[in-house]
Amino acid sequence: MTQQSEGVTGQVSCSPIELDYLYNEIDKLYHAYARGCGLSDCAYWMLYDLECADGSLPLAQLTTSWSYSKQTINSAIKTLEQQGLVELTFMEGSRRNKTASLTAAGRAFSLDYIVPAIKAEEAAFGELDPAEQRELIRLVRRYVDALDAQITAARAPMRNSDSSEGHP
Helix, strand or coil, rough: CCCCCCCCCCCCCCHHHHHHHHHHHHHHHHHHHHCCCCCCHHHHHHHHHHHHHHCEEEEEHHHCCCCHHHHHHHHHHHHHCCCCCCCEECCCCCCEEEEEEECHHHHHHHHHHHHHHHHHHHHHHCCCCCHHHHHHHHHHHHHHHHHHHHHHHHHHHEEEEEHHCCCC
């Protein structure tokens, strides 16, 4: 927990900032783990996604599943391809759409590094009882949807101001 999580009374702090700190702690954990595997954060998540999909996914699905830019994802995939962990092939009947697949070396790497992280997540999630698991997912989804709506609304005046003043 962060230093700000509990006040003098032992009460857990309740604010959006505290939630931001908690999400940042999670990001730091994954960042350190990815670096320990010799991967960028994006490359780690691409391997994670491929592992969860039994080793193969359309490239278009990888680029829409994550909040990384398409360029960042393509760069990570290219690096993984150069390392011999992933191969790109054209989808059957297509000269444009590609599939990313784990190579034999990629599967071995995933077993050594990605699968243990997935098991750690499952074990950590398993420390919550099933009702807590459902409630956590429900509340985070509700918060993400509400935050999306609020940020979209907050950006609207900025877009209107930018377009009327000739800003990009």
